[in-house]
Amino acid sequence: MEKDKKKYTIEDIARELGVSKTTVSRALSGKGRIGRETVERVQAFVAERGYRPNVIARGLAQSRTYNLGLVIPMEDTDVSFFKECMGGICEKASEYNYDVIMAIMKEDRLTQLHRLVANHKVDGIILTRATVESGAVRFLKEQGIPFVVIGPSDDLEVMSIDNPNREASRELTALLLMKGLRRLSLIGGNSRHYVTQSRKQGFLDAHRDRGFHADDALIFMEVEDYRKAMWAVNRILLAESDGIVCMDDNISALVLGCLRERGVEVPDRIRLASLYDSHQMEQNLPPVTSLHFDTKELGRNACMEMLRMLGEELLQEPQRLNYQVILRESTK
Amino acid sequence: MEKDKKKYTIEDIARELGVSKTTVSRALSGKGRIGRETVERVQAFVAERGYRPNVIARGLAQSRTYNLGLVIPMEDTDVSFFKECMGGICEKASEYNYDVIMAIMKEDRLTQLHRLVANHKVDGIILTRATVESGAVRFLKEQGIPFVVIGPSDDLEVMSIDNPNREASRELTALLLMKGLRRLSLIGGNSRHYVTQSRKQGFLDAHRDRGFHADDALIFMEVEDYRKAMWAVNRILLAESDGIVCMDDNISALVLGCLRERGVEVPDRIRLASLYDSHQMEQNLPPVTSLHFDTKELGRNACMEMLRMLGEELLQEPQRLNYQVILRESTK
DNA sequence: CTGAAAGCGCTTACAG
DNA sequence: CTGAAAGCGCTTACAG
Numbered sequence: 078m079e080k081d082k083k084k085y086t087i088e089d090i091a092r093e094l095g096v097s098k099t100t101v102s103r104a105l106s107g108k109g110r111i112g113r114e115t116v117e118r119v120q121a122f123v124a125e126r127g128y129r130p131n132v133i134a135r136g137l138a139q140s141r142t143y144n145l146g147l148v149i150p151m152e153d154t155d156v157s158f159f160k161e162c163m164g165g166i167c168e169k170a171s172e173y174n175y176d177v178i179m180a181i182m183k184e185d186r187l188t189q190l191h192r193l194v195a196n197h198k199v200d201g202i203i204l205t206r207a208t209v210e211s212g213a214v215r216f217l218k219e220q221g222i223p224f225v226v227i228g229p230s231d232d233l234e235v236m237s238i239d240n241p242n243r244e245a246s247r248e249l250t251a252l253l254l255m256k257g258l259r260r261l262s263l264i265g266g267n268s269r270h271y272v273t274q275s276r277k278q279g280f281l282d283a284h285r286d287r288g289f290h291a292d293d294a295l296i297f298m299e300v301e302d303y304r305k306a307m308w309a310v311n312r313i314l315l316a317e318s319d320g321i322v323c324m325d326d327n328i329s330a331l332v333l334g335c336l337r338e339r340g341v342e343v344p345d346r347i348r349l350a351s352l353y354d355s356h357q358m359e360q361n362l363p364p365v366t367s368l369h370f371d372t373k374e375l376g377r378n379a380c381m382e383m384l385r386m387l388g389e390e391l392l393q394e395p396q397r398l399n400y401q402v403i404l405r406e407s408t409k
Numbered sequence: 410m411e412k413d414k415k416k417y418t419i420e421d422i423a424r425e426l427g428v429s430k431t432t433v434s435r436a437l438s439g440k441g442r443i444g445r446e447t448v449e450r451v452q453a454f455v456a457e458r459g460y461r462p463n464v465i466a467r468g469l470a471q472s473r474t475y476n477l478g479l480v481i482p483m484e485d486t487d488v489s490f491f492k493e494c495m496g497g498i499c500e501k502a503s504e505y506n507y508d509v510i511m512a513i514m515k516e517d518r519l520t521q522l523h524r525l526v527a528n529h530k531v532d533g534i535i536l537t538r539a540t541v542e543s544g545a546v547r548f549l550k551e552q553g554i555p556f557v558v559i560g561p562s563d564d565l566e567v568m569s570i571d572n573p574n575r576e577a578s579r580e581l582t583a584l585l586l587m588k589g590l591r592r593l594s595l596i597g598g599n600s601r602h603y604v605t606q607s608r609k610q611g612f613l614d615a616h617r618d619r620g621f622h623a624d625d626a627l628i629f630m631e632v633e634d635y636r637k638a639m640w641a642v643n644r645i646l647l648a649e650s651d652g653i654v655c656m657d658d659n660i661s662a663l664v665l666g667c668l669r670e671r672g673v674e675v676p677d678r679i680r681l682a683s684l685y686d687s688h689q690m691e692q693n694l695p696p697v698t699s700l701h702f703d704t705k706e707l708g709r710n711a712c713m714e715m716l717r718m719l720g721e722e723l724l725q726e727p728q729r730l731n732y733q734v735i736l737r738e739s740t741k
Numbered sequence: 742c743t744g745a746a747a748g749c750g751c752t753t754a755c756a757g
Numbered sequence: 758c759t760g761a762a763a764g765c766g767c768t769t770a771c772a773g
Contacts, residue, residue, distance in 0.1 A: 084529075086766055097744045102768060109769080112742055129527040134766035137469055137749050144510070151496055156488040164483055167513045171521060176510045176530055178476070181499045189503060195461040197416075197750095198508055418750055429760045434752060441753080444758055466750035469765050529766095 085128040094122055105130060132174065143175050145383060146199040148190055150207045151183045155355045158372050159205065162227060165376025166203060172392065173384055175200075185211040194220055201383050203227060223386045227379045229272035236386070238379040240370040242272060245400040246279025246352050247286070249368055250322060252402055253350060254287055258320040262295035262313045264306070264332060265324035273298070276324050276352045292316075306331040307338075314341065320348035320408070326355045329365055349407040364405035371399045417460040426454055437462060464506065475507050477715060478531035480522055480540045483515045487687045490704055491537065494559060497708025498535060504724065505716055507532075517543040526552055533715050535559065555718045559711045561604035568718070570711040572702040574604055577732040578611025578684050579618070581700055582654060584734055585682060586619055590652040594627035594645045596638070596664060597656035605630070608656050608684045624648075638663040639670075646673065652680035652740070658687045661697055681739040696737035703731045 091098045096115070103109045104119035136142050147166060149159055163177075170177050178199060180189035190213055193199055199222075204213055206228030214235060217224045230237035253261060263280050265273045277296070284291040295318055297309040310332060313321060323329040329351040336343055343349050343363055351367035378395040385391055423430045428447070435441045436451035468474045479498060481491055495509075502509050510531060512521035522545055525531055531554075536545055538560030546567060549556045562569035585593060595612050597605045609628070616623040627650055629641040642664060645653060655661040661683040668675055675681050675695055683699035710727040717723055 088766075098767080099744055099746095099769080100742090103743090106768080110742055115742080129529075131766055132528040132530060133465060133474060134469055134749090135768070137466055137751090138766080138768040140749065142465060147511075156492050160488050160491070163511065164513055167511050167521070171524060174524070174528070176525065176528075178508045178510055179479075179495065179499050181496055189499070192503055192506070193508070196464040196506070196508075197461075198464060420750075430751080431753080431760055431762095432758090435759090438752080442758055447758080463750055466765090467752070469767090470750080470752040472765065 085126060087130060090119070090123060090126070090128055094119060141387075142198055142200050144199045145170055145175055145177045145380070146180055146190070146193045146202040147177050147205070148180045148182055148202060148208045148213065149205050151181050153205075153207055158355065161372035162205060162376035162379075165373040165378075166380045168373075169377045169380035169384070173389055175384070177203075182208050182211065182213075187211060187213060187216060190216065194222055200387050201225075203379055203383055223383070225379050225383045225386070227375060229270065229275070231269070231271045236382055238375060238382055239272070240375060241398050241400060242275040242352070243279040243282070245368045245370070245402075246276045246322075247282040248279075248400075249350060249352065249366075249402045250280050250283035251286065252404075253320055253322070253348065253408065254283060254289060256348075256408065258348060259289070260292065260295065260316070260318045261320045261322055262297070262309075262316070262318040263291075263322045263324070264297045264300050264309055264328055266299065266301050266328060268298040273324060279352075280322060300328060300331070303331055303334065307335045310335040310339065314339065314347075318347065320350070323349065323351045325353040326351055326365075326367070329367075330361070333361060333365070343407050344409045348409075354403065361407075363407050366405045366408040367403055369401045369403050374398055417458060419462060422451070422455060422458070422460055426451065473719075474530055474532050476531045477502055477507055477509045477712070478512055478522070478525045478534040479509050479537070480512045480514055480534060480545065481537050482517075482539045483513050485537075485539055490687065493704035494537060494708040494711075497705040497710075498712045500705075501709045501712035501716070505721055507716065509535075514540050514543065514545075519543060519545060519548060522548065526554060532719050533557075535711055535715055555715070557711050557715045557718070559707060561602065561607070563601070563603045568714055570707060570714055571604070572707060573730050573732060574607040574684070575611040575614065577700045577702070577734075578608045578654075579614040580611075580732075581682060581684065581698075581734045582612045582615035583618065584736075585652055585654070585680065585740065586615060586621065588680075588740065590680060591621070592624065592627065592648070592650045593652045593654055594629070594641075594648070594650040595623075595654045595656070596629045596632050596641055596660055598631065598633050598660060600630040605656060611684075612654060632660060632663070635663055635666065639667045642667040642671065646671065646679075650679065652682070655681065655683045657685040658683055658697075658699070661699075662693070665693060665697070675739050676741045680741075686735060693739075695739050698737045698740040699735055701733045701735050706730055 087098050087101050091101045100115060101119055103111045104116045132143050153159055167177055178193065180193050182189060201223040202217060204224055204226045209226055214232065225236045225238060227238055229239050265277060267273055281291055295316060300306050300309050321332060323332055341347060349365055351365050354367040354369045374396060375398060378398065381391055381395045419430050419433050423433045432447060433451055435443045436448045464475050485491060499509055510525065512525050514521060533555040534549060536556060536558045541558055546564065557568045557570055559570055561571045597609060599605055613623055627648060632638050632641050653664060655664055673679060681697055683697050686699035686701040706728060707730060710730060713723055713727045
């Protein structure tokens with residue numbers, strides 16, 4: 078059943094063609110001076126014989142692996158984010174004849190990452206959000222391994238590929254203002270995080286654009302648990318805010334819970350929107366208006382930046398990252 | 410910032426230690442006759458220097474890659490299945506110092522798989538369900554590449570690692586019988602599929618165990634669309650069945666829809682259970698009683714069988730695959 | 742434009 | 758028990 082697995086090597090090709098390995102190698106890689114005719118002859122022969130060079134051997138000769146490591150956290154709940162992202166990464170990687178090796182990180186343990194690096198199995202590493210806070214960045218810097226981060230980074234030294242949070246937040250906020258809302262409040266988490274700042278900026282941008290003034294008293298940061306959320310919600314209700322913008326879906330869920338406890342109806346009494354969508358927003362009651370980002374493209378872009386760092390010449394520049402405002406019942 | 414990336418090679422170690430590369434190699438691999446003392450000396454030195462052999466170079470010398478390919482379909486909706494599975498695979502693979510390379514299959518296109526194989530990048534391939542029907546199996550057989558399949562396989566020549574469908578179906582059915590249900594119906598899909606047969610067997614087993622007789626008139630196969638489901642549901646209602654067992658979650662959803670259209674309440678008028686759980690069952694209204702399998706362990710097992718095929722000596726035998734019956738409102 | 746040779750970092754008969 | 762040498766399948770100065 079198994080075909081003769083007589084694997085062709087460059088040597089076989091060279092012999093059968095009556096040229097040297099050097100010539101075959103050059104004809105296939107296109108590097109070095111070589112006759113057009115020879116190139117064609119070799120390529121035709123190789124195509125017919127179905128010969129494909131052994132990428133691993135090539136890698137060894139060039140001290141490369143043509144592998145990218147992708148580190149993802151086992152605990153991340155947003156599975157579809159991760160899958161889409163991976164889809165984009167794999168797609169791009171294969172265009173450049175790279176492969177991607179998975180490293181799954183459990184409870185911030187770096188073991189898998191260490192293995193990958195120690196075994197010399199990858200040329201570079203792509204870190205996804207949430208794997209960043211684990212010491213992975215420090216480790217990779219120390220080792221001098223090229224890496225990029227998908228998601229926001231507070232560290233300016235790292236190459237971070239992220240969604241256009243500021244612009245998107247601005248657009249969603251603008252839409253709410255257009256709907257006639259005038260006393261929007263904003264609830265966010267850790268204000269030292271870069272992502273928090275960008276989303277806040279977008280919120281402010283939208284107000285400024287239309288000549289409105291965002292009320293500082295309606296902006297709440299460091300809201301990270303139910304207690305804090307309830308505190309913010311109470312003040313928001315007292316201040317007669319007409320809409321709440323939450324920075325992400327977790328905060329959104331918290332706030333929705335608070336409003337329910339207080340018996341406040343959404344959207345009738347107050348509108349609600351989220352600056353991030355995790356496929357769960359749709360399931361909420363009521364479904365929450367939110368921003369949707371193109372995760373697959375995010376993955377593609379990250380991969381391209383990684384390849385660029387590795388010295389690959391990009392066939393095309395990364396596309397601008399897109400997003401959509403998805404209007405749902407919570408802002409009806 | 411970057412440390413001196415003076416990568417240690419086996420040659421450096423040999424020189425500094427005043428022995429030959431051969432000796433170092435043997436001390437590290439444990440193969441070949443070599444003095445206990447020498448081994449210890451080398452290992453200590455290597456540990457101190459933080460030297461780790463280049464797995465790729467080793468691979469080349471041994472004509473292996475220490476990589477496993479994992480093929481998953483882009484279209485599969487059950488993302489958490491795939492992630493858990495992958496978690497199990499990566500976990501086991503790394504125990505044996507293998508890595509796993511992703512190949513994502515879009516619309517049954519085998520391009521990625523072809524690349525992986527043509528580039529000589531993997532020693533074996535793990536196929537997940539749904540990638541099986543795509544000609545991947547034929548391709549791998551032709552190429553003589555070792556592979557295993559996660560999920561049911563109708564082809565006896567392929568090594569398939571699957572959930573214990575028969576036993577699990579039997580247990581769930583037994584539970585329903587214990588609850589006093591006496592006229593259970595069964596709805597399944599394509600009866601040529603091996604998985605369909607095992608689930609049906611389990612259903613029958615449970616009846617036989619308790620001396621009951623499963624009514625053939627209540628068993629419906631080849632139910633693959635709404636029309637067929639409605640047809641089956643109508644007959645089931647006419648026959649005064651007191652409970653419906655669906656073979657998987659898709660059928661479950663169809664049937665639930667039919668019952669709703671007919672205005673039949675679950676569980677009040679009729680009970681419903683599913684022989685497969687995809688995290689979506691919980692979200693149904695009402696939540697549907699179903700079987701839950703240990704997907705991560707499934708991944709581990711598949712990986713171990715793959716490694717065994719590659720000639721690795723397993724550190725421990727694969728565990729029996731476990732499952733749970735999750736009782737939800739639909740059978741209250 | 743083409744080739745012989747050294748090298749990438751390992752392993753493994755073979756000889757001692 | 759240990760080592761010199763050939764080899765895994767490529768690439769790439771260097772020389773012609």
